Structures are given as C-alpha cells and as structure tokens.
Amino acid sequence: MLERFIDHVRKNKILDVQLPYLVAVSGGIDSVVLTHLLHRNGFNITIAHCNFQLRGEASDADEKFVINFAMQLGIPVHTKVFDTLGYMEEMGVSLQMAARELRYRWFEELNTSLGTQGVLVAHHADDQIETVLLNLLRGTGIEGVYGMSSKRDFIRRPLLPFSRQEILAYLNENNLTWREDSSNEKTVYKRNFVRHKLLPLFHQFDPKGPELIQYSFDRIKDTGKAFFYLFDQWISANVISKEGFEIMPFNSLLGAPGRSSLLFYWLSKKGFVYAQIEDILCAIDSHEAGKQFLSEGWVLNIDRDSLLLGKQPEIDKPVEIDLEQNGFSLDGKTWYNCAKLDSVRPLDRSSENALLDLDLLDFPLTLRTWEQGDKFMPLGMHNFKKISDYLIDNKVPLIKKNKVKVLCSKEKIVWLLGFRIDERFKISPSTRKVFYINKHIDE
Numbered sequence: 247m248l249e250r251f252i253d254h255v256r257k258n259k260i261l262d263v264q265l266p267y268l269v270a271v272s273g274g275i276d277s278v279v280l281t282h283l284l285h286r287n288g289f290n291i292t293i294a295h296c297n298f299q300l301r302g303e304a305s306d307a308d309e310k311f312v313i314n315f316a317m318q319l320g321i322p323v324h325t326k327v328f329d330t331l332g333y334m335e336e337m338g339v340s341l342q343m344a345a346r347e348l349r350y351r352w353f354e355e356l357n358t359s360l361g362t363q364g365v366l367v368a369h370h371a372d373d374q375i376e377t378v379l380l381n382l383l384r385g386t387g388i389e390g391v392y393g394m395s396s397k398r399d400f401i402r403r404p405l406l407p408f409s410r411q412e413i414l415a416y417l418n419e420n421n422l423t424w425r426e427d428s429s430n431e432k433t434v435y436k437r438n439f440v441r442h443k444l445l446p447l448f449h450q451f452d453p454k455g456p457e458l459i460q461y462s463f464d465r466i467k468d469t470g471k472a473f474f475y476l477f478d479q480w481i482s483a484n485v486i487s488k489e490g491f492e493i494m495p496f497n498s499l500l501g502a503p504g505r506s507s508l509l510f511y512w513l514s515k516k517g518f519v520y521a522q523i524e525d526i527l528c529a530i531d532s533h534e535a536g537k538q539f540l541s542e543g544w545v546l547n548i549d550r551d552s553l554l555l556g557k558q559p560e561i562d563k564p565v566e567i568d569l570e571q572n573g574f575s576l577d578g579k580t581w582y583n584c585a586k587l588d589s590v591r592p593l594d595r596s597s598e599n600a601l602l603d604l605d606l607l608d609f610p611l612t613l614r615t616w617e618q619g620d621k622f623m624p625l626g627m628h629n630f631k632k633i634s635d636y637l638i639d640n641k642v643p644l645i646k647k648n649k650v651k652v653l654c655s656k657e658k659i660v661w662l663l664g665f666r667i668d669e670r671f672k673i674s675p676s677t678r679k680v681f682y683i684n685k686h687i688d689e
Contacts, residue, residue, distance in 0.1 A: 247283075247408065247412055247413075247415070247416045248283065248286060248287075248416075250407075250408075251283050251287070251404065251405075251408070252287050254404070254407055255404050258396060260396050260397060260402055260403075260404055261289065261364075261366075261402065261404060262363070263287065263288060263289055263290075265290070265363040266290040266291070266292065266360070266361065266362045266363060267284075267289060267290070267291050267292075267362050267363055267364055267365070267366050267402070268291070268292050268293075268294050268353065268356060268357050268360065268362040268364070268365045268366065269281050269284065269291050269292070269293050269294065269365075269366045270294055270295075270296075270349070270353060270365055270366065270367045270368070271293045271294065271295050271312050271315070271316075272295070272296075272308065272312075272425075272427065273295070273308045273311045273312045273315070273424060273425035273427075274368075274424055274425060274426070274427055275413060275414065275417055275424045276368035276369075276370060276405065276410075276413060277367075277368040278315065278417070278422055278423075278424045279368070279405075279413050279416050279417055279422065280366065280368040280404065280405055281293065281315070281319070281321070282319075282416075282420060282422060283404075283416075284366070284404075285319050285321065291321055291366070292321065292322045292323070292324065292360060292362060293312065293315075293316045293321050293322065293323040293324070294323075294324050294325075294326075294352070294353060294356055294365070295308075295309055295312040295313075295323065295324070295325045295326075296325075296326055296328060296345075296348070296349045296352065297309045297325060297326065297327045297328065298328050298330040298345050298348070298349075299327060299328065299329065299330060299331075300330055300331070300341070300345075301427070304427075307425070308425045308427070309325050309327075311425045312325070313325065324356060326352055328345075328348045328349075328352075330344050330345055330348060331344075333347075333348055350401075353365045353400075354400055357400050364397075364400050364401065364402045365400055365401055365402065366402045366403075366404060367401060367402070367403055368403075368405050369394055369403045369405065369406060370405040370406060370408050370409065370410060370413055371405075371406060371407060371408055371409045371410070371456070371460060372409055372410040372441070372445065372456065373394070374393045374394055374406055374460065374463075375393075375445065375456055375459055375460055375463075376437055376440045376441055376445070377393045377394055378390065378391050378393045378463050379440050379444065380436060380437060380440060381393075383436075383440075385520075387507065387510070387511075387520070388466065388469070388470040388473060388507075389470060391463045391466045391467060391470070392467050392470065393463065393467075394406065409456070409457075474511075477508070477511055480508065481512060484498035485498075485512065489646075490556060490557070490577075491554050491555060491556040491645070491646070492554075492555040492556070493552050493553070493554055493555075494512070494552060494553045494555075495551060495552045496530055496551055496552060496553070497551075499527070499530065500530075505527065506520075506523050506524070506527065509523050509526065509527065510523050513526075513541075513546065513555070516541055516543075516544040516555065517541035517542040517543065517544055518539070518541045518544070518546070519541075522539055522541075525539070526539055526546065526548075526553075529548045530548065530553070533550075534548055535548055535549060535550050536548065536643075536644050538644060538645070540558070543557060543558055544556070544557055544558060545557070545558050545645055546645075547643050547644050547645035549643045549645075550641070554643050554645045554646070556645050556646075559615075559648040559649050562614070562615055564612050564613065564614040565612070565613040565614070566610040566611070566612055566613075567584065567609075567610055567611040567612070567613060567653075568609060568610045569586075569609040569610070571584055572584055572585075574613065576613075576651065576663075580685060580686070581685075581686045582683050582684065582685055582686070583682075583683065583684050583686060584681070584682070584683055585681075585682045585684075586604060586679055586680070586681060586682075587679070587680040587682050588678075588679065588680070589680060590673075590680055590682060594682070594684065596684075597664060597665055597666060598664055598684075598685045599682070599683060599684040599685055600653070600660075600661045600667050600681075600682070600683040600684075601667070601672070601673050601680055601681075601682055602660060602661070602667065602671045602672070602673070602680070602681040602682075602683070603671055603672065603673050603674065603677045603679075603680070603681070604677075604678075604679035604680060604681040605677070605678060605679060606655070606670070606671050607655045607660065607671065607681060608655045608656050609655075611653055611654060611655055611660065612653070612654040613651055613652075613653050613654075614651065614652060614654065615648075615649075615650070615651055615652075616633045616650050616651065616652045616662070618634060619632070620632070620633040620634075620652060620659060621633065621659070622636075622652070622658075622659035622662060622668045623668050623669040623670055624636065624662075624666045624668070624669065625666050625667050625668065625669050625672055626669065627669060628669065633650075633652070633659075633662060636662070636665070636666075637650065640665065650662065650663065650664070650665075651663045653683075655671070658670070658671075661683075
C-alpha cells in the first residue's frame with residue numbers, strides 16, 4: 247500500500263512532498279494509517295485533533311492518544327475542545343452537523359494561520375460508497391453519484407482509492423494502535439446503518455460487490471461529465487441574457503429528451519429544487535402565462551412563449567431628485583443624466599429618455615416603484631390610464647412589471663420610465679425650459 251499511496255498522490259497531483267499540510271486525526275484507524283503513510287513518505291505535516299466532548303472521558307482519552315501518537319512520530323499537534331452540544335442548540339442543527347461545522351471551520355482557520363497548503367482527511371473507498379448510497383437514498387441526480395472528490399477547496403482526500411480492507415491490512419502489518427469511537431457502531435445514524443447493514447450484504451452477494459459498485463459509479467460519473475459538457479452547449483444555444491434576465495423559449499424544451507433534467511440543471515444554480523420542475527413543466531404545457539415560481543432570491547415567470555428568470559425585486563425606497571442634480575442611478579448600472587436646456591433639436595423620441603417642460607415640474611421629483619392604483623395620461627392621449635392596464639396592454643411580463651419605476655412631480659406621475667412620459671408634462675411651442683433626462687448604461 248505504501249508504494250501505491252505515493253504513486254497515487256503524485257500521479258494525480260493531490261499532494262506535493264515539498265509543501266506543508268495539516269492532517270485531521272481523530273485517533274481512529276483511518277486517520278492513524280494516513281498519518282503513518284505521510285510520515286513514512288517524508289511529508290511535512292502537522293496534526294489537528296478535535297475534542298467534541300460527546301463521550302465524556304473517552305473523548306479526553308482520544309485527545310491524549312493523538313498527542314502521544316504525534317510525539318512518538320515527532321509531529322507538531324494542535325488540539326481544540328468544542329462545546330458541541332451548546333453549538334447544536336444555539337444554531338438549531340443536528341449533532342452531526344454541529345460537529346462538522348465546528349471542525350471544518352477550525353481546520354480552515356488553522357490551515358490559514360499555519361500557512362499549510364491544505365487539510366488532509368482520511369476518507370477512503372468504503373466511505374465513498376457509503377456517501378453515494380446515502381445520496382441515492384435521499385433522492386439525487388447524476389451529480390449525487392460523484393461522491394467526494396480528492397481535492398476540493400482546502401480539503402484533500404489522499405485515501406479515496408483504498409478500501410477499508412487495505413487500510414486494516416496496513417494497520418496490522420505495521421502494528422499500529424488506534425482508538426475506537428463507540429458512536430461508530432450506533433446504527434441509529436444513517437451512515438452507520440449503511441456501513442454495518444447494507445455494505446455487508448453486498449459482500450455476501452459478491453466478495454467484489456463494493457468494488458463493482460464503485461466501478462459502476464465511476465462510469466456514471468464519467469457519463470455525467472459528458473452530460474454537463476453537452477448541457478453547457480445546450481444552455482448557450484437556448485438561453486438568452488437580456489436586461490438582467492435569463493430567457494428560455496418554450497420551444498427549447500418542447501419535445502426535448504430529458505427536459506426535466508435540462509430544466510432542473512438550469513434552475514438549480516439559482517436555488518430551485520427538483521420537486522418544482524414538474525409543476526413548472528405543467529404550467530408551460532398549460533400555457534399558464536403569469537404564473538411564478540420562487541426560490542431563495544430568484545423568481546421564474548411563465549410568460550407567453552418563454553420562461554423569464556430574474557432576481558426577486560427588492561423593495562426600493564423612493565429617491566428624491568433635486569433640480570440641481572446632474573443625474574441619478576437607478577440600479578447601480580443604469581445612470582440617467584439630467585440637464586436643463588433652452589431647447590432640444592432634433593427631438594429625442596426614445597422611450598428610454600424623457601423631454602419634460604421644466605416650468606410644469608415641482609421639485610424635488612420623486613422616483614419610486616409603481617403601485618396598484620397609479621394612473622397617468624400617456625403621451626398622445628387625453629384620458630387617464632391605470633399603469634397596471636398599460637403594462638398589460640404592452641405585454642410586460644409580471645417579473646418585469648415589479649421593477650418598473652415612475653417619476654413623480656408631487657402626486658402626479660411625470661414619466662413611466664422606459665415606456666412613456668405623461669401628456670401633461672410634454673414640451674410644447676410655449677415651453678421656455680426643457681428638463682432632459684437621458685439614459686446611459688455602464689456595462
């Protein structure tokens with residue numbers, strides 16, 4: 247195993263013998279073997295041990311064992327005692343999640359402060375199979391069989407290709423001692439149930455059962471890589487980015503094989519879950535224009551012929567615009583210049599800009615999001631129209647309606663930004679001064 251280990255970490259560029267690393271050591275079989283392998287191969291390592299205070303004297307004995315183990319090998323060691331139960335109650339998480347969050351947060355802090363180049367953990371091939379089986383039992387897509395990676399962020403897993411049987415054999419060959427965590431035997435934990443109940447059944451069915459399962463997972467993982475490669479091309483061809491929205495025409499999905507997966511992997515990056523996908527597809531098939539689906543911070547709008555994905559609109563406070571201001575920012579990217587002019591030639595007829603009679607305006611003007619009940623007199627008309635009706639007539643999708651702004655002079659709406667000014671404030675032959683607002687986008 248020693249030769250296979252060093253060949254694996256070098257060939258796959260997981261570790262560099264010239265660099266220092268931090269090793270997470272619980273005192274159990276796996277972390278003891280990993281530390282011993284690293285020490286024998288001359289790696290510059292420092293040990294980190296967590297005492298979660300969950301097993302009374304046994305937890306303290308684990309800590310003492312790790313300290314003695316480090317001293318025997320001449321390796322620096324850092325330990326930390328955690329109030330795991332207190333953290334669990336404070337954060338409202340499970341005991342296992344509390345321990346996970348505490349240890350990885352400390353590992354990251356220690357890795358940074360010591361200047362080590364990663365934290366090495368002792369997950370192995372059997373752990374990998376357990377992880378994938380748990381993902382399948384929870385309900386997962388193709389990414390769920392990827393399992394753990396050898397390198398991710400600051401975490402390194404040098405033992406992933408090695409089975410527990412190989413690790414035990416190395417332990418016995420080198421007469422290594424270790425500490426047994428009694429909680430590892432409690433099948434009330436799902437991972438332990440898989441480890442002690444399910445995996446032995448695979449061994450009984452075929453001694454090479456776990457090895458064949460891992461082989462199958464590896465093949466599926468490679469298929470997943472091909473899928474995501476082709477998926478990225480499909481997204482590029484079928485999703486349009488415009489005005490802060492992502493737009494997917496319905497015909498991109500109609501008749502597409504695996505359309506549930508295509509839709510899910512587009513939306514999952516924005517927090518949507520697979521359980522929503524069937525409802526979204528039903529809304530598309532039923533032409534339920536205007537229906538919305540929400541995730542954390544995002545909204546998906548079913549439009550007439552496409553899906554519109556955008557951020558959930560924030561509730562903006564009204565902004566006052568003084569006469570002397572040279573402009574204002576709408577969303578951090580869009581800037582509107584304001585200028586007082588004697589006249590404008592030629593006339594700017596763009597709906598993105600506004601030419602207003604300065605003498606008819608009462609400053610400061612107010613910029614706000616439109617509200618139900620708002621009315622204005624669209625340029626060219628002589629009757630009032632509700633803004634809600636105006637937006638419907640102009641087929642503005644619901645997701646975009648929520649972001650529409652109005653510019654007001656006292657209680658009167660002067661301009662529906664991006665659409666039309668109010669007839670009452672237009673320039674005319676009698677206009678002496680023009681208030682000109684024009685839009686600039688800083689991409």
